[in-house]
Protein backbone atom coordinates (compact mmCIF):
# COMPACT_ATOMS: atom_id res chain seq x y z
CA UNK A 273 0.00 0.00 0.00
CA UNK A 274 2.83 2.40 0.92
CA UNK A 275 4.10 2.16 -2.64
CA UNK A 276 0.77 3.50 -3.90
CA UNK A 277 1.37 6.78 -2.12
CA UNK A 278 3.77 7.79 -4.90
CA UNK A 279 0.64 8.50 -6.90
CA UNK A 280 0.06 11.49 -4.58
CA UNK A 281 2.96 13.10 -6.42
CA UNK A 282 1.80 16.39 -7.85
CA UNK A 283 -0.58 16.87 -4.90
CA UNK A 284 2.07 17.65 -2.26
CA UNK A 285 0.60 21.10 -1.58
CA UNK A 286 -2.93 19.71 -1.02
CA UNK A 287 -1.55 16.88 1.12
CA UNK A 288 0.02 19.41 3.50
CA UNK A 289 -2.69 22.07 3.40
CA UNK A 290 -5.67 19.77 4.05
CA UNK A 291 -4.48 18.54 7.50
CA UNK A 292 -3.15 22.01 8.31
CA UNK A 293 -6.55 23.65 7.82
CA UNK A 294 -8.20 20.83 9.77
CA UNK A 295 -5.81 21.55 12.67
CA UNK A 296 -6.67 25.24 12.48
CA UNK A 297 -10.36 24.35 12.67
CA UNK A 298 -9.61 22.14 15.70
CA UNK A 299 -7.69 24.96 17.35
CA UNK A 300 -10.66 27.31 17.07
CA UNK A 301 -12.94 24.57 18.37
CA UNK A 302 -10.78 24.21 21.49
CA UNK A 303 -11.33 27.88 22.39
CA UNK A 304 -15.14 27.63 22.28
CA UNK A 305 -15.58 26.12 25.81
CA UNK A 306 -13.31 28.84 27.27
CA UNK A 307 -15.38 31.61 25.65
CA UNK A 308 -18.56 29.97 26.92
CA UNK A 309 -17.06 29.83 30.41
CA UNK A 310 -16.27 33.56 30.18
CA UNK A 311 -19.85 34.29 29.01
CA UNK A 312 -21.23 32.45 32.06
CA UNK A 313 -18.76 33.78 34.62
CA UNK A 314 -18.18 37.34 33.49
CA UNK A 315 -21.18 38.15 31.31
CA UNK A 316 -24.06 36.38 33.02
CA UNK A 317 -22.41 36.38 36.50
CA UNK A 318 -21.63 40.13 36.26
CA UNK A 319 -24.95 41.01 34.51
CA UNK A 320 -22.88 42.53 31.74
CA UNK A 321 -25.12 42.36 28.64
CA UNK A 322 -22.56 44.07 26.40
CA UNK A 323 -19.94 41.48 27.35
CA UNK A 324 -22.35 38.62 26.60
CA UNK A 325 -23.09 40.08 23.14
CA UNK A 326 -19.38 40.64 22.43
CA UNK A 327 -18.53 37.10 23.46
CA UNK A 328 -21.41 35.73 21.38
CA UNK A 329 -19.94 37.57 18.41
CA UNK A 330 -16.58 35.99 19.22
CA UNK A 331 -18.30 32.58 19.28
CA UNK A 332 -19.91 33.25 15.89
CA UNK A 333 -16.54 34.40 14.51
CA UNK A 334 -14.87 31.24 15.83
CA UNK A 335 -17.62 29.16 14.21
CA UNK A 336 -17.35 30.96 10.86
CA UNK A 337 -13.54 30.79 10.77
CA UNK A 338 -13.72 27.10 11.79
CA UNK A 339 -16.24 26.42 9.02
CA UNK A 340 -14.09 28.22 6.44
CA UNK A 341 -11.06 26.18 7.54
CA UNK A 342 -13.09 22.99 7.38
CA UNK A 343 -14.39 23.71 3.87
CA UNK A 344 -10.89 24.62 2.69
CA UNK A 345 -9.48 21.42 4.19
CA UNK A 346 -12.28 19.42 2.58
CA UNK A 347 -11.48 21.02 -0.80
CA UNK A 348 -7.77 20.21 -0.61
CA UNK A 349 -8.38 16.69 0.70
CA UNK A 350 -10.94 15.94 -2.02
CA UNK A 351 -8.64 17.37 -4.69
CA UNK A 352 -5.70 15.25 -3.56
CA UNK A 353 -7.79 12.08 -3.09
CA UNK A 354 -9.65 12.28 -6.42
CA UNK A 355 -6.44 13.21 -8.26
CA UNK A 356 -4.63 10.32 -6.58
CA UNK A 357 -7.34 7.82 -7.52
CA UNK A 358 -7.49 9.08 -11.12
CA UNK A 359 -3.75 8.50 -11.53
CA UNK A 360 -3.97 5.13 -9.78
CA UNK A 361 -6.89 4.05 -11.99
CA UNK A 362 -4.98 5.10 -15.11
CA UNK A 363 -1.82 3.27 -14.02
CA UNK A 364 -3.71 0.12 -13.08
CA UNK A 365 -5.61 0.14 -16.37
CA UNK A 366 -2.36 0.59 -18.33
CA UNK A 367 -0.72 -2.20 -16.32
CA UNK A 368 -3.62 -4.59 -16.91
CA UNK A 369 -3.36 -3.82 -20.64
CA UNK A 370 0.32 -4.75 -20.53
CA UNK A 371 -0.31 -8.15 -18.94
CA UNK A 372 -0.27 -11.22 -21.12
CA UNK A 373 -3.24 -13.56 -21.56
CA UNK A 374 -1.57 -15.93 -19.06
CA UNK A 375 -1.72 -13.39 -16.22
CA UNK A 376 -5.23 -12.33 -17.21
CA UNK A 377 -6.35 -15.98 -17.12
CA UNK A 378 -4.82 -16.42 -13.66
CA UNK A 379 -6.42 -13.31 -12.18
CA UNK A 380 -9.82 -13.43 -13.86
CA UNK A 381 -11.71 -10.39 -15.13
CA UNK A 382 -14.17 -10.23 -12.23
CA UNK A 383 -11.57 -9.43 -9.59
CA UNK A 384 -9.80 -7.00 -11.92
CA UNK A 385 -13.03 -5.04 -12.30
CA UNK A 386 -13.56 -4.97 -8.50
CA UNK A 387 -10.00 -3.74 -8.04
CA UNK A 388 -10.39 -1.08 -10.73
CA UNK A 389 -13.65 0.20 -9.26
CA UNK A 390 -14.65 -0.43 -5.64
CA UNK A 391 -11.11 -1.02 -4.33
CA UNK A 392 -9.86 2.24 -5.84
CA UNK A 393 -12.94 4.05 -4.47
CA UNK A 394 -12.20 2.69 -0.99
CA UNK A 395 -8.57 3.80 -1.20
CA UNK A 396 -9.71 7.21 -2.40
CA UNK A 397 -12.06 7.67 0.56
CA UNK A 398 -9.31 6.38 2.87
CA UNK A 399 -6.87 9.03 1.57
CA UNK A 400 -9.53 11.72 1.94
CA UNK A 401 -10.30 10.70 5.55
CA UNK A 402 -6.65 10.43 6.53
CA UNK A 403 -5.88 13.88 5.19
CA UNK A 404 -8.77 15.39 7.13
CA UNK A 405 -8.84 13.46 10.38
CA UNK A 406 -5.54 11.77 11.05
CA UNK A 407 -4.01 14.80 12.76
CA UNK A 408 -7.21 16.56 13.80
CA UNK A 409 -8.70 13.88 16.05
CA UNK A 410 -5.60 13.15 18.20
CA UNK A 411 -4.97 16.91 18.31
CA UNK A 412 -8.46 17.55 19.75
CA UNK A 413 -8.19 14.66 22.24
CA UNK A 414 -4.84 15.86 23.62
CA UNK A 415 -5.71 19.52 23.19
CA UNK A 416 -8.98 19.16 25.13
CA UNK A 417 -7.16 17.31 27.89
CA UNK A 418 -4.49 20.00 28.17
CA UNK A 419 -7.16 22.71 28.17
CA UNK A 420 -8.98 20.81 30.95
CA UNK A 421 -5.74 20.90 32.99
CA UNK A 422 -5.39 24.65 32.44
CA UNK A 423 -8.95 25.07 33.74
CA UNK A 424 -8.55 22.95 36.89
CA UNK A 425 -5.93 20.28 37.58
CA UNK A 426 -7.97 18.33 40.16
CA UNK A 427 -11.11 18.17 38.02
CA UNK A 428 -8.98 17.28 35.00
CA UNK A 429 -7.86 14.10 36.83
CA UNK A 430 -11.36 12.76 36.01
CA UNK A 431 -10.29 12.99 32.35
CA UNK A 432 -7.20 10.93 33.11
CA UNK A 433 -9.47 8.11 34.29
CA UNK A 434 -12.31 8.55 31.77
CA UNK A 435 -10.21 8.81 28.57
CA UNK A 436 -8.42 5.45 28.95
CA UNK A 437 -11.79 3.82 29.74
CA UNK A 438 -13.30 5.42 26.64
CA UNK A 439 -10.28 4.37 24.58
CA UNK A 440 -10.60 0.75 25.74
CA UNK A 441 -14.26 0.63 24.66
CA UNK A 442 -13.78 2.46 21.35
CA UNK A 443 -10.61 0.69 20.28
CA UNK A 444 -11.72 -2.66 21.74
CA UNK A 445 -14.82 -2.57 19.52
CA UNK A 446 -12.67 -1.47 16.63
CA UNK A 447 -10.24 -4.39 17.06
CA UNK A 448 -13.18 -6.80 17.42
CA UNK A 449 -14.94 -5.57 14.29
CA UNK A 450 -11.94 -5.07 12.01
CA UNK A 451 -11.53 -8.73 10.93
CA UNK A 452 -15.30 -8.91 10.58
CA UNK A 453 -15.23 -5.92 8.22
CA UNK A 454 -12.68 -7.78 6.14
CA UNK A 455 -15.07 -10.72 5.92
CA UNK A 456 -17.87 -8.34 4.95
CA UNK A 457 -15.63 -7.03 2.15
CA UNK A 458 -15.02 -10.61 0.99
CA UNK A 459 -18.78 -11.34 1.01
CA UNK A 460 -19.37 -8.12 -0.91
CA UNK A 461 -16.82 -9.28 -3.50
CA UNK A 462 -18.83 -12.49 -3.94
CA UNK A 463 -22.11 -10.59 -4.39
CA UNK A 464 -20.45 -8.27 -6.92
CA UNK A 465 -18.92 -11.20 -8.82
CA UNK A 466 -22.27 -12.99 -8.94
CA UNK A 467 -24.05 -9.82 -10.08
CA UNK A 468 -21.57 -9.32 -12.85
CA UNK A 469 -21.75 -12.92 -14.03
CA UNK A 470 -25.55 -12.81 -14.01
CA UNK A 471 -25.77 -9.54 -15.88
CA UNK A 472 -23.34 -10.60 -18.60
CA UNK A 473 -24.98 -14.01 -18.91
CA UNK A 474 -28.57 -12.81 -18.58
CA UNK A 475 -29.60 -14.11 -22.01
CA UNK A 476 -28.28 -17.59 -21.32
CA UNK A 477 -29.93 -17.63 -17.89
CA UNK A 478 -33.29 -16.74 -19.45
CA UNK A 479 -32.82 -19.20 -22.32
CA UNK A 480 -32.33 -22.00 -19.79
CA UNK A 481 -35.14 -20.69 -17.54
CA UNK A 482 -32.68 -20.51 -14.67
CA UNK A 483 -33.90 -17.19 -13.28
CA UNK A 484 -35.33 -18.77 -10.13
CA UNK A 485 -32.22 -20.86 -9.46
CA UNK A 486 -30.02 -17.81 -9.94
CA UNK A 487 -32.28 -15.72 -7.71
CA UNK A 488 -32.00 -18.34 -4.96
CA UNK A 489 -28.23 -18.42 -5.42
CA UNK A 490 -28.09 -14.62 -5.26
CA UNK A 491 -30.41 -14.53 -2.23
CA UNK A 492 -28.12 -16.94 -0.35
CA UNK A 493 -25.02 -14.84 -1.03
CA UNK A 494 -26.86 -11.61 -0.32
CA UNK A 495 -28.27 -12.99 2.95
CA UNK A 496 -24.82 -14.11 3.98
CA UNK A 497 -23.57 -10.57 3.38
CA UNK A 498 -26.55 -9.04 5.19
CA UNK A 499 -26.14 -11.35 8.22
CA UNK A 500 -22.49 -10.42 8.45
CA UNK A 501 -23.27 -6.73 8.14
CA UNK A 502 -25.97 -7.03 10.81
CA UNK A 503 -23.59 -8.79 13.16
CA UNK A 504 -20.90 -6.16 12.68
CA UNK A 505 -23.58 -3.48 13.03
CA UNK A 506 -24.73 -4.94 16.35
CA UNK A 507 -21.21 -4.89 17.75
CA UNK A 508 -20.61 -1.37 16.46
CA UNK A 509 -23.99 -0.45 17.92
CA UNK A 510 -22.55 -1.14 21.39
CA UNK A 511 -20.17 1.75 20.87
CA UNK A 512 -22.63 4.56 21.52
CA UNK A 513 -24.38 3.24 24.65
CA UNK A 514 -21.10 2.18 26.26
CA UNK A 515 -19.23 5.39 25.49
CA UNK A 516 -22.17 7.54 26.55
CA UNK A 517 -22.42 5.65 29.86
CA UNK A 518 -18.74 6.40 30.49
CA UNK A 519 -18.97 10.01 29.37
CA UNK A 520 -22.17 10.70 31.27
CA UNK A 521 -20.71 8.98 34.35
CA UNK A 522 -17.63 11.19 34.00
CA UNK A 523 -19.85 14.25 33.55
CA UNK A 524 -21.78 13.39 36.74
CA UNK A 525 -18.50 13.07 38.65
CA UNK A 526 -17.28 16.27 37.01
CA UNK A 527 -20.44 18.15 38.03
CA UNK A 528 -20.28 16.76 41.55
CA UNK A 529 -16.59 17.61 42.01
CA UNK A 530 -17.07 20.87 40.15
CA UNK A 531 -20.02 21.87 42.38
CA UNK A 532 -17.99 21.28 45.52
CA UNK A 533 -15.06 23.27 44.09
CA UNK A 534 -17.37 26.06 42.95
CA UNK A 535 -18.81 26.12 46.47
CA UNK A 536 -15.30 26.33 47.86
CA UNK A 537 -14.62 29.19 45.45
CA UNK A 538 -11.73 27.36 43.76
CA UNK A 539 -13.28 27.33 40.26
CA UNK A 540 -16.15 29.13 38.59
CA UNK A 541 -19.44 27.73 37.17
CA UNK A 542 -18.21 28.56 33.67
CA UNK A 543 -15.12 26.43 34.24
CA UNK A 544 -17.35 23.41 35.05
CA UNK A 545 -19.32 23.96 31.82
CA UNK A 546 -16.03 24.20 29.90
CA UNK A 547 -14.83 20.91 31.40
CA UNK A 548 -18.09 19.16 30.41
CA UNK A 549 -17.68 20.51 26.87
CA UNK A 550 -14.10 19.25 26.66
CA UNK A 551 -15.26 15.82 27.79
CA UNK A 552 -17.86 15.73 24.98
CA UNK A 553 -15.32 16.91 22.41
CA UNK A 554 -12.99 14.10 23.41
CA UNK A 555 -15.76 11.51 23.06
CA UNK A 556 -16.73 12.67 19.57
CA UNK A 557 -13.14 12.66 18.38
CA UNK A 558 -12.36 9.22 19.81
CA UNK A 559 -15.35 7.75 17.95
CA UNK A 560 -14.21 9.53 14.76
CA UNK A 561 -10.69 8.19 15.28
CA UNK A 562 -11.96 4.62 15.64
CA UNK A 563 -14.02 4.96 12.44
CA UNK A 564 -10.98 6.44 10.75
CA UNK A 565 -8.84 3.48 11.77
CA UNK A 566 -11.48 1.02 10.50
CA UNK A 567 -11.58 2.91 7.23
CA UNK A 568 -7.80 2.99 7.00
CA UNK A 569 -7.67 -0.77 7.56
CA UNK A 570 -10.22 -1.33 4.80
CA UNK A 571 -8.34 1.05 2.50
CA UNK A 572 -5.01 -0.63 3.23
CA UNK A 573 -6.55 -4.03 2.42
CA UNK A 574 -7.94 -2.66 -0.85
CA UNK A 575 -4.67 -0.84 -1.57
CA UNK A 576 -2.75 -4.08 -1.12
CA UNK A 577 -5.08 -5.83 -3.57
CA UNK A 578 -4.36 -3.10 -6.13
CA UNK A 579 -0.63 -3.17 -5.38
CA UNK A 580 -0.54 -6.94 -5.86
CA UNK A 581 -1.85 -6.51 -9.42
CA UNK A 582 0.58 -3.70 -10.12
CA UNK A 583 3.43 -5.93 -8.96
CA UNK A 584 2.63 -8.75 -11.38
CA UNK A 585 5.18 -8.53 -14.16
CA UNK A 586 4.05 -9.43 -17.64
CA UNK A 587 5.45 -12.86 -18.48
CA UNK A 588 5.64 -11.71 -22.10
CA UNK A 589 8.89 -9.91 -22.87
CA UNK A 590 8.76 -7.55 -25.80
CA UNK A 591 11.18 -8.13 -28.65
CA UNK A 592 13.04 -5.33 -30.39
CA UNK A 593 12.89 -6.24 -34.08
CA UNK A 594 10.63 -3.81 -35.93
CA UNK A 595 11.67 -5.02 -39.35
CA UNK A 596 8.58 -6.85 -40.58
CA UNK A 597 7.28 -5.29 -43.76
CA UNK A 598 5.91 -8.51 -45.31
CA UNK A 599 5.11 -12.00 -44.15
CA UNK A 600 6.76 -14.42 -46.56
CA UNK A 601 6.58 -17.50 -44.42
CA UNK A 602 5.17 -18.75 -41.11
CA UNK A 603 6.87 -21.79 -39.64
CA UNK A 604 5.81 -23.89 -36.64
CA UNK A 605 9.05 -25.57 -35.64
CA UNK A 606 8.21 -28.52 -33.35
CA UNK A 607 5.98 -26.30 -31.25
CA UNK A 608 4.55 -27.34 -27.89
CA UNK A 609 2.30 -25.39 -25.54
CA UNK A 610 1.53 -26.04 -21.89
CA UNK A 611 -0.75 -23.41 -20.33
CA UNK A 612 0.36 -22.04 -16.96
CA UNK A 613 -1.31 -24.04 -14.18
CA UNK A 614 -2.31 -26.77 -16.66
CA UNK A 615 -0.72 -30.13 -16.00
CA UNK A 616 -0.56 -31.39 -19.57
CA UNK A 617 0.45 -30.06 -22.96
CA UNK A 618 -2.34 -28.54 -25.06
CA UNK A 619 -0.20 -28.65 -28.20
CA UNK A 620 2.53 -31.19 -28.90
CA UNK A 621 5.20 -31.13 -31.60
CA UNK A 622 3.36 -29.03 -34.18
CA UNK A 623 5.57 -28.80 -37.26
CA UNK A 624 4.56 -27.22 -40.56
CA UNK A 625 5.20 -24.16 -42.71
CA UNK A 626 2.98 -21.78 -44.66
CA UNK A 627 4.08 -19.56 -47.55
CA UNK A 628 2.82 -16.15 -48.68
CA UNK A 629 -0.46 -16.42 -50.55
CA UNK A 630 -1.33 -19.81 -49.07
CA UNK A 631 -4.49 -20.68 -47.21
CA UNK A 632 -4.03 -23.03 -44.29
CA UNK A 633 -7.07 -24.84 -42.92
CA UNK A 634 -7.03 -26.01 -39.32
CA UNK A 635 -9.59 -28.55 -38.28
CA UNK A 636 -10.16 -30.89 -35.36
CA UNK A 637 -12.67 -31.77 -32.67
CA UNK A 638 -13.55 -29.36 -29.86
CA UNK A 639 -10.65 -28.85 -27.50
CA UNK A 640 -8.17 -30.31 -30.00
CA UNK A 641 -6.02 -27.15 -29.84
CA UNK A 642 -7.05 -25.17 -32.94
CA UNK A 643 -7.40 -21.78 -31.20
CA UNK A 644 -4.31 -22.46 -29.09
CA UNK A 645 -2.30 -23.01 -32.29
CA UNK A 646 -3.30 -19.78 -34.04
CA UNK A 647 -3.02 -17.75 -30.80
CA UNK A 648 0.72 -18.44 -30.85
CA UNK A 649 1.24 -16.41 -34.04
CA UNK A 650 0.36 -12.94 -32.60
CA UNK A 651 1.87 -14.07 -29.26
CA UNK A 652 -1.33 -14.13 -27.23
CA UNK A 653 0.52 -17.00 -25.56
CA UNK A 654 4.12 -18.08 -26.03
CA UNK A 655 5.12 -21.54 -27.19
CA UNK A 656 6.62 -23.51 -24.31
CA UNK A 657 8.55 -25.81 -26.69
CA UNK A 658 9.96 -25.24 -30.17
CA UNK A 659 9.41 -21.92 -31.94
CA UNK A 660 6.92 -20.09 -34.10
CA UNK A 661 8.82 -18.19 -36.79
CA UNK A 662 7.92 -15.52 -39.29
CA UNK A 663 10.38 -15.00 -42.18
CA UNK A 664 12.81 -17.26 -40.29
CA UNK A 665 12.75 -15.21 -37.05
CA UNK A 666 11.22 -16.28 -33.77
CA UNK A 667 8.02 -14.27 -33.11
CA UNK A 668 9.43 -13.53 -29.64
CA UNK A 669 12.16 -11.39 -31.26
CA UNK A 670 9.69 -9.01 -32.88
CA UNK A 671 8.42 -5.87 -31.25
CA UNK A 672 4.87 -6.81 -30.16
CA UNK A 673 3.22 -3.87 -31.88
CA UNK A 674 5.02 -4.60 -35.16
CA UNK A 675 4.07 -8.25 -34.92
CA UNK A 676 0.42 -7.62 -34.11
CA UNK A 677 0.11 -5.03 -36.87
CA UNK A 678 1.21 -7.76 -39.30
CA UNK A 679 -1.41 -10.20 -37.99
CA UNK A 680 -5.12 -9.63 -38.52
CA UNK A 681 -7.09 -11.85 -36.21
CA UNK A 682 -10.80 -12.53 -36.16
CA UNK A 683 -11.51 -14.18 -32.82
CA UNK A 684 -14.02 -16.94 -32.23
CA UNK A 685 -16.28 -14.60 -30.30
CA UNK A 686 -17.18 -11.59 -32.42
CA UNK A 687 -16.60 -8.59 -30.18
CA UNK A 688 -17.56 -5.10 -31.33
CA UNK A 689 -17.43 -1.88 -29.37
CA UNK A 690 -19.95 0.87 -28.77
CA UNK A 691 -19.67 3.50 -31.49
CA UNK A 692 -20.29 3.57 -35.23
CA UNK A 693 -19.46 0.91 -37.81
CA UNK A 694 -16.67 3.19 -39.03
CA UNK A 695 -15.20 3.56 -35.51
CA UNK A 696 -15.06 -0.21 -35.20
CA UNK A 697 -13.50 -0.70 -38.62
CA UNK A 698 -10.83 1.90 -37.92
CA UNK A 699 -9.49 -0.27 -35.08
CA UNK A 700 -7.84 -2.17 -37.95
CA UNK A 701 -6.18 0.97 -39.36
CA UNK A 702 -6.68 4.44 -37.91
CA UNK A 703 -6.03 6.35 -41.10
CA UNK A 704 -7.82 4.02 -43.52
CA UNK A 705 -9.57 5.80 -46.40
CA UNK A 706 -13.30 5.33 -46.93
CA UNK A 707 -12.43 3.31 -50.02
CA UNK A 708 -10.32 0.93 -47.94
CA UNK A 709 -13.17 0.52 -45.45
CA UNK A 710 -15.63 -0.41 -48.21
CA UNK A 711 -13.08 -2.72 -49.81
CA UNK A 712 -12.73 -4.61 -46.51
CA UNK A 713 -16.51 -4.71 -46.12
CA UNK A 714 -16.89 -6.10 -49.66
CA UNK A 715 -14.35 -8.88 -49.01
CA UNK A 716 -15.98 -9.70 -45.66
CA UNK A 717 -19.40 -9.89 -47.38
CA UNK A 718 -20.61 -7.12 -45.11
CA UNK A 719 -20.95 -4.27 -47.62
CA UNK A 720 -24.54 -5.07 -48.52
CA UNK A 721 -26.03 -4.87 -45.04
CA UNK A 722 -23.98 -1.75 -44.20
CA UNK A 723 -25.29 -0.07 -47.36
CA UNK A 724 -28.83 -0.99 -46.37
CA UNK A 725 -28.50 0.95 -43.11
CA UNK A 726 -29.76 4.50 -43.38
CA UNK A 727 -26.57 5.84 -41.77
CA UNK A 728 -24.21 3.50 -43.65
CA UNK A 729 -20.77 3.59 -42.06
CA UNK A 730 -22.09 5.94 -39.39
CA UNK A 731 -24.71 3.42 -38.19
CA UNK A 732 -24.55 3.04 -34.41
CA UNK A 733 -23.31 -0.13 -32.79
CA UNK A 734 -24.39 -0.99 -29.26
CA UNK A 735 -22.00 -2.30 -26.65
CA UNK A 736 -20.77 -5.74 -27.77
CA UNK A 737 -22.62 -5.28 -31.09
CA UNK A 738 -25.90 -6.37 -29.49
CA UNK A 739 -28.01 -4.61 -32.14
CA UNK A 740 -26.55 -6.82 -34.91
CA UNK A 741 -27.17 -10.45 -35.79
CA UNK A 742 -24.48 -13.04 -35.04
CA UNK A 743 -23.56 -13.29 -38.75
CA UNK A 744 -23.44 -9.50 -39.20
CA UNK A 745 -21.17 -9.22 -36.16
CA UNK A 746 -18.87 -11.89 -37.55
CA UNK A 747 -18.64 -10.22 -40.94
CA UNK A 748 -17.85 -6.84 -39.37
CA UNK A 749 -15.09 -8.35 -37.24
CA UNK A 750 -13.66 -9.95 -40.40
CA UNK A 751 -13.81 -6.57 -42.19
CA UNK A 752 -12.10 -4.93 -39.19
CA UNK A 753 -9.19 -7.37 -39.49
CA UNK A 754 -8.96 -6.84 -43.26
CA UNK A 755 -8.82 -3.02 -43.14
CA UNK A 756 -5.16 -3.05 -42.07
CA UNK A 757 -4.19 -5.34 -45.01
CA UNK A 758 -2.51 -7.85 -42.70
CA UNK A 759 0.24 -10.08 -44.03
CA UNK A 760 -1.18 -12.91 -41.93
CA UNK A 761 -4.92 -13.29 -41.51
CA UNK A 762 -6.38 -15.61 -38.91
CA UNK A 763 -10.06 -16.52 -38.95
CA UNK A 764 -10.70 -18.49 -35.77
CA UNK A 765 -13.95 -20.27 -36.48
CA UNK A 766 -15.25 -16.87 -37.43
CA UNK A 767 -17.59 -17.92 -40.20
CA UNK A 768 -19.61 -20.30 -38.06
CA UNK A 769 -22.66 -18.02 -38.01
CA UNK A 770 -22.61 -17.51 -41.80
CA UNK A 771 -24.85 -19.44 -44.17
CA UNK A 772 -23.09 -21.73 -46.67
CA UNK A 773 -23.49 -19.32 -49.63
CA UNK A 774 -22.01 -16.35 -47.71
CA UNK A 775 -19.24 -18.55 -46.33
CA UNK A 776 -18.37 -19.69 -49.88
CA UNK A 777 -18.45 -16.09 -51.19
CA UNK A 778 -16.20 -15.01 -48.28
CA UNK A 779 -13.64 -17.71 -49.01
CA UNK A 780 -13.62 -16.77 -52.72
CA UNK A 781 -13.10 -13.09 -51.83
CA UNK A 782 -10.30 -14.00 -49.41
CA UNK A 783 -8.51 -15.99 -52.13
CA UNK A 784 -8.66 -12.97 -54.41
CA UNK A 785 -7.31 -10.58 -51.80
CA UNK A 786 -4.44 -8.29 -52.77
CA UNK A 787 -1.03 -8.55 -51.08
CA UNK A 788 -0.70 -12.37 -50.93
CA UNK A 789 -1.52 -12.76 -47.23
CA UNK A 790 -1.09 -16.08 -45.48
CA UNK A 791 -4.60 -17.02 -44.36
CA UNK A 792 -5.28 -19.40 -41.48
CA UNK A 793 -8.87 -20.62 -41.37
CA UNK A 794 -9.89 -22.49 -38.23
CA UNK A 795 -13.12 -24.34 -38.75
CA UNK A 796 -15.21 -27.26 -37.60
CA UNK A 797 -16.66 -27.56 -41.14
CA UNK A 798 -14.62 -29.28 -43.87
CA UNK A 799 -16.58 -27.26 -46.44
CA UNK A 800 -14.89 -24.08 -45.13
CA UNK A 801 -11.36 -25.39 -45.61
CA UNK A 802 -11.60 -27.94 -48.42
CA UNK A 803 -9.98 -25.54 -50.90
CA UNK A 804 -7.08 -24.69 -48.59
CA UNK A 805 -3.57 -25.29 -49.88
CA UNK A 806 -2.78 -27.21 -46.74
CA UNK A 807 -5.04 -28.58 -44.04
CA UNK A 808 -3.75 -29.37 -40.57
CA UNK A 809 -5.83 -31.91 -38.72
CA UNK A 810 -5.51 -31.72 -34.96
CA UNK A 811 -6.40 -34.43 -32.53
CA UNK A 812 -5.86 -33.92 -28.82
CA UNK A 813 -3.20 -31.25 -29.43
CA UNK A 814 -1.24 -33.33 -31.94
CA UNK A 815 -1.11 -33.27 -35.71
CA UNK A 816 -3.19 -36.19 -37.00
CA UNK A 817 -2.58 -35.30 -40.63
CA UNK A 818 -1.34 -32.60 -42.98
CA UNK A 819 -2.25 -32.32 -46.63
CA UNK A 820 -4.86 -31.20 -49.10
CA UNK A 821 -8.53 -32.15 -48.80
CA UNK A 822 -8.12 -35.03 -51.27
CA UNK A 823 -4.92 -36.32 -49.68
CA UNK A 824 -6.45 -36.28 -46.21
CA UNK A 825 -9.61 -37.99 -47.41
CA UNK A 826 -7.40 -40.78 -48.68
CA UNK A 827 -5.06 -41.21 -45.74
CA UNK A 828 -6.24 -39.44 -42.58
CA UNK A 829 -8.87 -41.35 -40.58
CA UNK A 830 -9.56 -38.37 -38.25
CA UNK A 831 -10.25 -36.10 -41.24
CA UNK A 832 -12.40 -38.78 -42.89
CA UNK A 833 -14.43 -39.11 -39.72
CA UNK A 834 -15.01 -35.34 -39.49
CA UNK A 835 -15.82 -34.99 -43.15
CA UNK A 836 -18.17 -37.95 -43.48
CA UNK A 837 -20.04 -36.86 -40.37
CA UNK A 838 -20.93 -33.71 -42.38
CA UNK A 839 -21.26 -35.01 -45.96
CA UNK A 840 -22.16 -38.44 -47.23
CA UNK A 841 -19.81 -40.30 -49.54
CA UNK A 842 -22.05 -39.89 -52.62
CA UNK A 843 -22.00 -36.11 -52.23
CA UNK A 844 -18.20 -36.20 -51.99
CA UNK A 845 -17.91 -38.20 -55.23
CA UNK A 846 -20.20 -35.64 -56.93
CA UNK A 847 -17.92 -32.82 -55.68
CA UNK A 848 -14.80 -34.59 -56.86
Ligand SMILES: Nc1ncnc2c1ncn2[C@@H]1O[C@H](COP(=O)(O)OP(=O)(O)OP(=O)(O)O)[C@@H](O)[C@H]1O
Nearest residue numbers: 377611614618636637638639640641642643644645
Ligand atom coordinates in the same frame (compact mmCIF):
# COMPACT_ATOMS: atom_id res chain seq x y z
N1 LIG B 1 -6.31 -20.15 -21.35
C1 LIG B 1 -6.23 -21.46 -21.15
N2 LIG B 1 -5.74 -21.93 -19.99
C2 LIG B 1 -5.64 -23.27 -19.77
N3 LIG B 1 -6.02 -24.20 -20.67
C3 LIG B 1 -6.54 -23.79 -21.83
C4 LIG B 1 -6.67 -22.40 -22.13
N4 LIG B 1 -7.20 -22.28 -23.36
C5 LIG B 1 -7.41 -23.55 -23.82
N5 LIG B 1 -7.00 -24.43 -22.90
C6 LIG B 1 -7.01 -25.90 -23.04
O1 LIG B 1 -6.30 -26.24 -24.21
C7 LIG B 1 -6.97 -27.23 -24.94
C8 LIG B 1 -7.21 -26.75 -26.38
O2 LIG B 1 -8.13 -25.67 -26.35
P1 LIG B 1 -8.47 -24.82 -27.64
O3 LIG B 1 -9.35 -23.72 -27.24
O4 LIG B 1 -7.21 -24.49 -28.33
O5 LIG B 1 -9.26 -25.88 -28.49
P2 LIG B 1 -10.11 -25.68 -29.83
O6 LIG B 1 -9.75 -26.81 -30.72
O7 LIG B 1 -9.94 -24.33 -30.36
O8 LIG B 1 -11.57 -25.90 -29.28
P3 LIG B 1 -12.97 -25.31 -29.83
O9 LIG B 1 -13.17 -25.84 -31.19
O10 LIG B 1 -13.95 -25.85 -28.86
O11 LIG B 1 -12.85 -23.83 -29.78
C9 LIG B 1 -8.26 -27.55 -24.20
O12 LIG B 1 -8.06 -28.72 -23.45
C10 LIG B 1 -8.43 -26.38 -23.27
O13 LIG B 1 -9.02 -26.78 -22.06
